Amino acid sequence: MTDLFSYNKITAEIAEEIRKKIGANNVSTDEEKLESYSHDEVPQSNYGRKYIAELLVFPESTQHVSEIMKIAHDERIPVTPRGAGTGLSSGALPVFGGIVMSFEKMNRIIELDEDNLTITVEPGVVTAEISRMASRHDLLYAGDPCxxxxxxxxxxxxxxxxxxxVIKYGATGAQLLxxxxxxxxGSVTWFGGKRRKDVTGxxxxxxxxxxxxxxxxxxxxxxxxxxxxxxxxxxxAAFPDARSAINFVPRIVTEGGLIPASVEFMDxxxxKLVEKYLNASVPAGDAGAALIIQLEGNDEERLEEQFEAIGKLSQRHGAYEVYVADTRSTKERIWQARKGVPEALSAFYSRYTKEDLVVPxxxxxxxxxxxxxxxxxxxxEYITYGHAGDxxxxxxxxxPECDNWHDRLHAAQQRIYAKLIKMGGTLSGEHGIGYKRRGYMKFFLDDAQIELIKRVKLAFDPQNILNPGKLVDWGK
Known part of the structure; x- marks a missing residue:
């Protein structure tokens, strides 16, 4: 496998060729920018060294991306695609240097097709912008990451x-046509279309x-x-402890007869951490655990009956208080608490790892x-929150304060993962594997499946230049 990780450096001539193809204003070698764009939300300090790209590019079109990839392919230069940098798996880490390709300039909503109920977008569009555009046409884009x-x-x-x-609409992949x-x-192709059914290929x-x-x-x-x-x-819904909160979740469906849009959990x-971060009290801030349950519908009276029924049902199963948010300001207050947890963790801790565990x-x-x-x-210590419904x-x-942080963490992770497997769980539900978790894939997938992933990768990318070093451990 040695040849798969042998790459060329970017020379002044290669950089100049890229500038000619996509414009000098779309290429940067500024050291501060290179460092800033060479990671996601995972601190580079997690790895004991920094991984820095040699060249940063900002394509404005598919043609620009194609030209960059043609040069990278011909010169055997690794390319790391990068979104907004909000990832939690070191997916945007340029492990072998080369090019980081940022998509902030490819940020156009191309078409909203009301007849076919589709929206066509470029990769640099902020997700909330898609939701806002759809809602202006009384439509819903159901992909809703925090x-x-x-x-x-x-x-x-x-x-x-x-x-x-996800509990109601599925993950991002379920929204893709x-x-x-x-x-x-550098070749360009289309997969799929506006069709709702397609088994051609x-x-x-x-x-x-x-x-x-x-x-x-x-x-x-x-x-x-x-x-x-x-x-x-x-x-x-405020519960005295995590167990009673989590045990209530399936009751929403089995006893309440409803599939909610969201069921979110906070221990x-x-x-307490998010209250400290926001410097304000939050609803249920003194609870042992809390659930946010979102219901939606077209019949206002029927919806009122449903949320009253779910509120009473939650109290029968241990909730000691239920807050109802049916206005924009009250909804924002509840969701501010949930969405503020990741930021609070990053603000108050320097030694942490965000796990993305999934079980039935x-x-x-x-x-x-x-x-x-x-x-x-x-x-x-551990802090848990997330998507209780799925x-x-x-x-x-x-x-907070301990020596040998990485040793302690790795020892705990190995024990956690071993028991997770026995529960029918897996390593990541939505944050991905990236570079951060690739070494643990061997615990969750057998050799045959890991080898199959490698073969699929090389079928698409025989020179291994697209985001190399991610997803599975190639021994590099």
């Missing part, structure tokens, strides 16, 4: 981001979702839209108990 106010749709697709509404992609040699559209930029570069996406529900309401430590929904209580048992012996828990392991 980072939606900052993340780019291209990054959402690359990681198959989930977010708040078609993609324009530039392959490693292989389903490359959904292979691309979650492929983390190792197969091709996404330059356009056609996303499906839905009618916008006329009314919605958010309930914040007591997350609630019925196993979430067992997961939370397991985390306590496997972190405390190493002097570590079993995806964001567990952040922190070490």
């Amino acid at each position: 980072s939606g106010d900052a993340s780019f749709i291209g990054g959402n697709i690359a990681e198959n981001a989930g977010g708040n509404k 078609a993609l324009e992609a530039v392959l490693a040699d 292989l389903d490359f559209v959904h292979l691309m979702a979650g492929s983390e930029g190792i197969l091709a570069v996404i330059t356009k996406a056609v996303l499906k839209l839905l009618p916008l529900p006329r009314h919605s309401v958010d309930l914040l 007591d430590k997350a609630l 929904t019925a196993s979430v209580p067992k997961l939370l108990e397991m985390l306590r048992g496997e972190t405390e012996p190493y002097g570590l 079993g995806n828990m964001h567990c952040t392991i922190v070490c």
Whole structure:
């Protein structure tokens, strides 16, 4: 495999050739910019060294991306596609230097097709902009990651981001109908179309979702839209402890007879931390755990009946208080608490790792108990929040003050992952593997499947120049 990781450096001549193709204003070798764009939300300090790109490019069109990839292919230069940098797996880390390709200038909403209920966008569009554009036409884009106010749709697709509404609508991949992609040699192709059914050939559209930029570069996406529900309401249910909160989640469906749009969870430590971060009280801030339950519908009276029924049901199952948010300001207050947790963690801790664990929904209580048992012996603490409705828990392991942080963390992770597997769980639900988690893939996938991933990668990219070093460990 040695030849697969042998790359050439970017010479002054190569840089100049790229400038001629895409414009000098779209190319940078500024050291501060290179460092700033050479990572995502995972601190480079996690790796004991910095990985810095040699060249930063800002394509403005598919043609620009194609020209860059042709040069990179001919010169054997690694290319790392980058969205908004909100990723949590070091997916934007240029492990072998080369080119970082940022998509902030490819930020156009190309078309909203009301007849076919689709929206076509470039990869640098901020996800929340897609939602806002759709809502102005009384339509819904159902992809809703908590980072939606900052993340780019291209990054959402690359990681198959989930977010708040997976329980009802599915992850980003479920919203995809078609993609324009530039392959490693610079050729341009379309996968899929506006069709709702298509078995002509292989389903490359959904292979691309979650492929983390190792197969091709996404330059356009056609996303499906839905009618916008006329009314919605958010309930914040305060429980005495995490177990009673999590145990209530399946009751919403089995006893309440409803599929909510969202069911979000915050433990007591997350609630207290976000209050400190916001410097303000939050609803249910003194709870042992809290659930945000979002319901939506077109019949206002029927929706009122439903949220009253779910509120009473939650109280029968241990909730001691239920807050109802049915105005814009009250909804924002509830969601500000949930969306503020990741920022609060980054603000108050320097030694932490954000895990993205997934188990079958019925196993979430067992997961939370397991985390306590496997972190405390190493002097570590944990804070949990996340998507209770689909079993995806964001567990952040922190070490406020301790020596040998990495040793303690790795020891705890190996024990956590071993027990996670026995629960039918897996390593990541939406944040991706990237460079951060690639060494742990061997615990979750057998050799045959890892080898298959490598073969698919090389079928798309024989020279291994697209985001190399990610997803699986090649021994490099």
